[in-house]
Amino acid sequence: MESNNNNNKEKRQQRRRGKPCYFCKNKQETIDYKDIFRIKKFVSERFKILPRRMSGTCSKHQRAIAIAVKRARHLALIPFTVD
Ligand SMILES: [Zn+2]
Numbered sequence: 001m002e003s004n005n006n007n008n009k010e011k012r013q014q015r016r017r018g019k020p021c022y023f024c025k026n027k028q029e030t031i032d033y034k035d036i037f038r039i040k041k042f043v044s045e046r047f048k049i050l051p052r053r054m055s056g057t058c059s060k061h062q063r064a065i066a067i068a069v070k071r072a073r074h075l076a077l078i079p080f081t082v083d
Contacts, residue, residue: 021057023064031064033071036078043069046082 005013010079022041033039042065049069052062071076 010062021061022055023061024058031061033068033075034077035068036072039065039072039078040067043078047073047078047080054077 022073023029042050042057046049047069051060055062057063057065058067060079073080
């Protein structure tokens, strides 16, 4: 699933140093799927999960978000998609 993207034309993505991800900052290990207000910060207006470079979360918490979002969707706390 994880492929190396070898695009050498665009290599100006700066690491945001000194800015940890939202959940690391708050020392929050898990993300509650019932906490839809928080989850909604990490989905687009069409309820798609934001990519990591937009949300600024670390890979660990990005995964946790993905799980939380999927759970929340399953329980109809947030819609799957909006048309
Ligand atoms: Zn994190």
